[in-house]
Amino acid sequence: MSTIQPRVEQPVSDELALVQAAKGGDVAAFEELVRRYDRNVFRIAQHITQNREDAEDVVQDAFLKAYTNLGQFQGQSKFYTWLVRIAVNEALMKLRRRRPERTVSLDEEVKTEDDSLPREVADWSPNPEQQYSQAELREILTRTIQGLPPGFRTVFVLRDVEGLSTEETAEALDLSIPAVKSRLLRARLQLRERLSRFFQKPESGDGNK
Amino acid sequence: MKCSEFLQELTNYLDGVIDDRTKSELEDHLAWCHNCYVVCDTTKKTIEIYRDSQLYELPEDLRTRLRSAIVSKCQQHKKTGPQSV
């Protein structure tokens, strides 16, 4: 079984030059950085906030905050990692504002009972996503990932959807590497388990052997 | 190797960050344990489906609108200085 290939990232060689120019007040250089990462920031924001208007606000606020705080960017990490960190914080603030009744924190203690042992072990159809229309699939995937606790969801999105490394994810979320790894494992297994309901082979009704 | 031990290593295995010895232990386990094989395979599919899903793509018109709002705020900030933001 082959491993998961990370999304190929664009070379960042010219990026420091753009950041330097933007630091010096070159708004056009900063606009280029916006162009590079606005889609990623929007996706991350919408995954966290689960709300379109909030995600739009997060995109604007995160980039503006990045621009006004560029002086604090040290260049030790990638600009993108630094930006994601800002965006995640903005998104979490939005989420907290909308759901003050629930604690929303990335370090919330998530129950450690053995939720990692899969219960449903039915095999999937060869191309499960083709059993559904685009719209249906989108609905299934959206609902499924929205059911994860924010701390799991965010780690999964950064690592597996946006292709950040474990180290970058840890840095962006201010988590330890073991914490990122354990959340990622549980997020992956929980998503798998939930998707199994939709994707398992039709003939194998009971998957528990 | 027990199934629970296999699962603990699943993420490292899928990400390909694992030493050769552990890797071959995991693959020995996969060879006889159908459940873990299925879990491993469908977890990999889960990741791929999400990666390719293009959930929450930013529509071009909204993208343009957001970008010009950001740029004009940045210009504003540049004119009036850091204190005003």
Ligand SMILES: [Zn+2]
């Ligand atoms: Zn097993």
